[in-house]
Amino acid sequence: MAKRESKTKLDSYEAIFSALAHAARRRVLLAIYFNGGSMTAGEIAAMFAHAWQTTTRHLQVLEAAGLLSHERQGRMRIYRIEQKRLKLVNDWLGHFFKKP
Amino acid sequence: MAKRESKTKLDSYEAIFSALAHAARRRVLLAIYFNGGSMTAGEIAAMFAHAWQTTTRHLQVLEAAGLLSHERQGRMRIYRIEQKRLKLVNDWLGHFFKKP
DNA sequence: CTGATATTCAGCTGTTTTGCTGAATATTCA
């Protein structure tokens, strides 16, 4: 494979679309959204059949893409949706629906 | 890795978001769009530094995701954007911006 | 037909992703 300059932040779209490419991650976002915008890691992990460690990593991917942020509250972590970031993709797609 | 039921078409979102996850593929879509909606494979491949075979595969990914379609015209292939499909993702994202 | 042009197909390799399991860390409760 060709050189890949350290996955620069420059390409936010890459991170965001990749994050959204996985069904589990889309499901996480929808679940959090319909839960009012935030959920604990445990609640999220409970929705899936696979190991919670796997979900943990999905959450990290989503967070790295900027689609989620988290905050500790006691011994649990609350994840929250970052709409701003979703807006970015939404705007990108918008290109294709503008009448030029 | 766990079983994976043959990448069913059921999940169109998977295909579409994965396709959009790669910068080259997003660039292809934008280029075609700003070129009026269609372009030949050659014109598209010419935009990239990498081997045209690589671009061919990107085009196939985009087509498999339903984001492009093609038509032969003589010895060249004309690729065309499928807006309908992009609309699908746009609508998915729309969830997050609706006031409930 | 022959050669040039346009483009895809097939197979190889290195990298990334995804899921798993086995710890580790942090916080609360008794």
Add this chain to the structure above:
DNA sequence: TGAATATTCAGCAAAACAGCTGAATATCAG
């Protein structure tokens, strides 16, 4: 303090992906 709870970290294996090269296919021009 010690046990229970909530969650992440680390490392492994299988699969998927992106790039490459070499060959094949199809069409056009002469």
